[in-house]
Each structure stands twice: as structure tokens, then as C-alpha cells.
Amino acid sequence: MVCPGSFDPVTNGHLDVFARASRLFENVIVAVMVNRNKQGLFSSQERIDMVKETVAHLPNVKVEGFEGLLADFCKQRDIGAIVKGLRAVSDFDYEIGMAQLNRGLTSVETLFIATNPEFGYLSSSVVKDVASFQGDVSGLVPPAVAVRLKEKFD
Amino acid sequence: MVCPGSFDPVTNGHLDVFARASRLFENVIVAVMVNRNKQGLFSSQERIDMVKETVAHLPNVKVEGFEGLLADFCKQRDIGAIVKGLRAVSDFDYEIGMAQLNRGLTSVETLFIATNPEFGYLSSSVVKDVASFQGDVSGLVPPAVAVRLKEKFD
Amino acid sequence: MVCPGSFDPVTNGHLDVFARASRLFENVIVAVMVNRNKQGLFSSQERIDMVKETVAHLPNVKVEGFEGLLADFCKQRDIGAIVKGLRAVSDFDYEIGMAQLNRGLTSVETLFIATNPEFGYLSSSVVKDVASFQGDVSGLVPPAVAVRLKEKFD
Amino acid sequence: MVCPGSFDPVTNGHLDVFARASRLFENVIVAVMVNRNKQGLFSSQERIDMVKETVAHLPNVKVEGFEGLLADFCKQRDIGAIVKGLRAVSDFDYEIGMAQLNRGLTSVETLFIATNPEFGYLSSSVVKDVASFQGDVSGLVPPAVAVRLKEKFD
Amino acid sequence: MVCPGSFDPVTNGHLDVFARASRLFENVIVAVMVNRNKQGLFSSQERIDMVKETVAHLPNVKVEGFEGLLADFCKQRDIGAIVKGLRAVSDFDYEIGMAQLNRGLTSVETLFIATNPEFGYLSSSVVKDVASFQGDVSGLVPPAVAVRLKEKFD
């Protein structure tokens, strides 16, 4: 079972999905998308490191970077299902489409889990917006991420 | 893992969800809701029987009737997750709400799987509408259900 | 080309769709659904009569009652397309599903036209609610319908 | 400013909207819709009583029953705005339509406030469903309502 | 009460929200977001000037520029509520999220008002698209804005 994403940076909403997936499935891989053409706020290594620190307390969760199509990654690793958090209707349309595409490409299934409503508004973009104006991100991201955001926007 | 519903009657869309769930999880229970106050087209026994015939070829799928709250059923059976098909945005709002309610009541999680788009329009109500006007339901329901619908509306 | 509906009663929103369809297509049939099992506020004859009065000024629009499946009606008449007004997202899901069903049954296509936003909230139910409390329906329905509503709720 | 609804029964989600409205506006009227043709679980007097107990601690909130069109009620009382909680996209379409209708009838405006996400799934129907199966409603409704629900479903 | 936005440029849809808010609330501040990192079509000074000309006839509406987080701006000014126009479902998801974020950061509430359906499609982007092709924007923006758009795209 794989939880894919850019995680630029990982938020408390992502962590909530990882933790719940780790209770439902034996092994969870968090797959951090590496995209050479798209510059994020954090480098792919930084993004991978932050996720690793964030899930260190979840023994059955592993973190890996990957490049290319998610469907290919799943096929290579013989992963049967992708798990994604669904926050809102606007997520829904996009994610249903991606699920259909991935299933068509390599038969991998996608399972959706509703985001904890407390984190319904939370995305990496929102976090970066708040941090860029020196807003308080302590309720939005794990402590290690808050520290790194402070460094970036100082 | 449990797939709940009224299944009045079971459709090819439901069957698609059962079959995909049976490939992802070791054991699948299809839980047929029995509601003494709400009269369906088929009795609860007929609905259970039709689901049983429909999943007979899936060895790790069991069918049971249940009465009461789904969250209580899951707790009694120590079931960690509900699997539901999501067809459209209008499903989404309702199902997300039910997932939040069930999680609040007994911590049971809900996993959503996107309905095969070929069956996106399909519901038990649509099937009953078409059958009531002697329309062709052969692409909409399993053969055994088509026979029973014909009997009901003759 | 056919504009189907229950029209219990016809509203200014429906009339707007009929008028625009009559400018785009050579011949328009307004098909009034007759349902023996579902009692409306107006009888099917009353509903047909009100639509006829409402479209009397549109020479290429004919009004007919029909019973059964819309897809069958289209096939019998060799009608290639259904035209439906779309008001809101909640309409969308249902209507897309019906379009898919009808196309699957008899290959009839469905074309959607966006309701005039001025009438976006308007439905036969809203009209009946307002009329039932002696509210002013003069901006919501054609004059002939307003008269009949007054008679029903006096 | 008026908060209208059926409140059959009032939930913690409704209470959250009343309390937030009472902080934003000088005077808040909770208007309990009385509908002689539609039988609820609780009588209109019971529904009014439960709301009164629920808002007793909010000094600027008054509770009244009303019959007829909300737009007429607002006009008679010279109320400029309706305040409604918005939970989900499916609420949105309906409520936007009602706002447009009410504004057309008597120029009354509608202000929407997002429901606390913790109560996003909560409705009077959900509460009645849970209570009907002896489920735990203590987190869903005020204590006085929980007692009355227990009486109804015993 | 504050109406925030980029207003690049202000449209007739924005003006409709300002005018309706000015009738419901004693004092309205239109807060024009200044973003040093994002270049708009108009400079922040031009955007502020255009809004000022547009609301000159509304005595209880003031216009100000602001930089940083809206939640901080509201806290500094002791503003209890943000008023936002809601056009469509795609607005809804985003705006509900922002409302939840802002409430979490500084307890400021957000009130939504449905856009006049006549302006439902209208956004600053649409206006710029039409103007860039020398289309007629006279029904979309106040006259002073139409003049400035003509200058920009000549």
C-alpha cells in the first residue's frame, strides 16, 4: 500500500492519513514524488527527510522517493493499492480521474480516506502562504517542519 | 472489511465493488441492511439471497444481514474498515458525512473506491425505474436479479 | 429534439429552455411525463394543457404526453437528442447519469443547456411551496399557471 | 437577524451557528418553522421548547415559531438578513437557490456561515437515525435533547 | 466588517457585494491585498484607486491596502467578520477552507453572501481575457475601470 504525494512540505493532514493507513494495512510506503522540472520550496531530499522524521514513530511506514509515473512505481513494486486522503469536492474530481487513469495503465486500485475535518482546509500551499507572512504554523505541520519553514522564510 | 448497503436489488455496480474489494482484502463481508420500518421492493431475505448468488464465485466474500447501526455491527465483529463505492459528487458529501459519523461513534474507518465509470449512473433506484417500464436491465444487474425483477413487474 | 419533464407545473425556467431550444432546432417536442403511480399537484392533462398555453407562441414547438421510459419514446419517434436545462451542480450529477443511462439503452444523446441564471433557483417544487403560502408567483410562472395555482391553493 | 430551520430536533451544529451569530449580531431570532402538513418526530411546541433550553445562556437570542414563507416573516419583522450554516456542497446549491428566491420576494439578504467542521456531518436526520437504533447521541445534541430522544425511541 | 480581495481589477460583481454589505453593516472596509511577489495587470495603487472610485457613492465604505495575512489584519483592526461573495461550488471549497484557516488563526469569522446570479460568471480574470481581445467590458466593470482596461490593452 502506497501513499503518494509531493509533500512540499508534509502537513499534519498528511500525517493523519499515514497514521490511519498504518493501522489498516500491514505495510505502508510513503512515496515522495521527485520532479526535476518543477522547483518546489523544499528540495526532494529535504521533503523526504521531513516525511521520515514525521513518521519515525510508525514502525510499518517506510519513506521513498520516486520519479516517473505512479502507476509504473506500483507495478515495479507489486503494490496493489494507492491510498489518498480526500478533503473536499474539488479534490474528488481530480483524484477520481487519477484513480481511473492509474487503474487503466497498470490495474492498480486507489482507496480514498476522508481527511480528518479538522485538517480539511490544510494543504502544503496554505502552509507556505501562512509561513511566508510569518503566521503561526504550529497547528498545521509537525514541529520539525515548522522549524524548517522558519529557516526558509527568515 | 465490510461492504454495507440496502442492495434493493444488488447491481453490476455493487458487484464490481465487491470483486475489487475481494482482490485487495483477505476477507470481505457484504452486510445487507435490514430495516423493519422501510419497505423495499424486495424483502430483506430476497435481497440477501440475490447478493449471495451474485458473489458465489468470490470465495473470500461472505454475505450477512444486519439491523441497527453499521458502527455497532463493525464494533461487535471487530471490523476495522468499511469499503464504499463512490460514484459522483453527490455521493461524496453524504458518504464523507457517514464516514465521519461512524468514525466518531466507534473509530471504524471508511475506505472509498471509485465506481467503475461504466456503472457511474447505476443505482438500485435506476434499475427499478427501468424494470418498472419493462426496459432492458440485462446490462445493469446480474442475470439472477434480472429474472427476479421481471417477476416483480410482470 | 425533445424536452422532457413532469412540469408540475411548468415554470418560467422551463419556458426559457423551450424558447432557446426552438431557436436552435427545427422541431421541438415538449414531452410531459405521465406517471400513474405518482400523484402530482396537477393532473397530467392539466400539466399538458398548461405547457400548451405557455408555448402557443412558438410555432415549431409541439407538446405531447408520454408514459414509460424516455429512451423508448425517443426510439419510437426517431428522436436523436434530448435537451435538458442544467441549473446547478446537484442537477448535474443526476442528469449526467440519466444521459448515460439513456444513451446505453437506445443510443439517444442528451444535450444540456445552462438555465438562465435569473431562474437558477426555480423549480416546480419551489413554485408550489411559494403558492401554498399565498406568496407572489407572478415572476416565477407564466400568467396562466399563476391563475391555476391560485385556484388550487385557495 | 434570523436563523430559520425546522430543528427536529436542534443539534450541536445548530447551536454552534446560533452562538457564533450571537457574537456577530446584536439580536438574533431563531425562527422555528411550523408546518401543519408535515409531521416531524417532535411537535412544533417541543421543537421550540428544545431550542429555548439550548440557547438559554445566550442573552441576545430569542426563539419564535413561524408559519408561512420565511421571506414574509422577515418583511413583517423588518429583518434585513437570514443567517444559515453551510455544511457541504450539497447544502450550497439548495441554500443559494433559497437565498435568491427570498431576495427576489422581499429583498431580504442571506448570509452563510461555514459549519464547524467537527459538526459537518451532523443533521437532524442523522441524529434521529442514530437515536432510533439506541446509538450514543451525547456528542451530537445538547443534553436536554438527548433525554427527549431517549423518551421518543424507548 | 471587511471585504478582502486582489481586485485586479474590481468588477461589477465585487461592487454588488460591497453595496449589499454596506446596507447590512454599519462600516465596511474593502481591503485590497498587496502582494510584492505577484505582479498583477494593475499596480496595487491602481487597484486601490479603482476601488475607491467605484465605492465613492457608498458613505460607510472605506478602502485600504494591506499586506500579509488577512487574519492578522482583522486582529490588528479588531474586525470580527470577513464578508465574501460566493459564486459557485468551486469557490465554495476554497473559501470554506480559508474561513476555517482564518478562524483557527485569530478567531475571525467569515460570512458568505451569494453573488447576484447575473454576475455569477464574472471574475477579474474573465474581464482581463475579454479586454485583451478588445471585447466589450461595459456590462462587466464600472465605467472608470473600462477606461483603464482600454488604456492597458491598446
Added chain:
Amino acid sequence: MVCPGSFDPVTNGHLDVFARASRLFENVIVAVMVNRNKQGLFSSQERIDMVKETVAHLPNVKVEGFEGLLADFCKQRDIGAIVKGLRAVSDFDYEIGMAQLNRGLTSVETLFIATNPEFGYLSSSVVKDVASFQGDVSGLVPPAVAVRLKEKFD
């Protein structure tokens, strides 16, 4: 009747709409938007050429490039209706807005046709994403487009 778009590149979903429109209307123009300020993957000439190859078997479909406002293009050609495919709710909001804008500018109507659900997830962006990672696009685009994509991403 006109089917407008960027078609960067044309997909099997677009082709499905063209083919269905060609059965419903006497003459169909596919209008390929040329935008000098926005660089696509393919040049406007390449995009026009690919559409031409794709619809070569549909005798009543013509392909043209156009620059400027679609509403102006329709007016110049005396075209009464635009036909657009609708895939999902997120399309809906945008397309309804564009329809309202175009109708306001030059009275041109827009007719929507539901995308074949098999292609519901398909967009030019998805195709480019898959092709950029050497994924298999043979089920997503016509053969001639697949060849050109291969050339671009080799």
C-alpha cells in the same frame, strides 16, 4: 455549430465529442484556439494538423484556427451554438460561466454533451504527463498524436 478548444493535443475524449456532434448537427467546425502569448507543447499549426488527421473520416467536420474571443468568432460566422464536452463537476462551474459570458456578449448559445465516462479523466494535461514519463498513451489519443508525442518527449 462549433467545438472550440486548445487541443494541445487532441485526445480520444475530444474525438468522441466531435463524432457525436457530427451525428447530431449538419455541419461542425472544430475551432482551434491560437494564443500568441501562451506557449503550448505543440504549435498552433501542429495542433490544427493533428485535429485534421483525427477527424478526416467525418465528412461534415471542418477544422479552423481562430484568435480572439470565441463569441466574436461565432458572430462573424453566424454560428448559433457552441458544443462542449462536460466531464466533471469542476468543468461544470467553469463552462457554465463561459456559456453565460458568451451569451451575454453575442447571444451565442452553448450546448453541453456529457463525455463518454470511459474518457472522463482524460485531458490534454494528463496525456502530456503520461507521455513525459514514457507512459503508454495508446488508449488516450489517436495513433497520429501518439507518434507526435513520442517525438516530443524522446
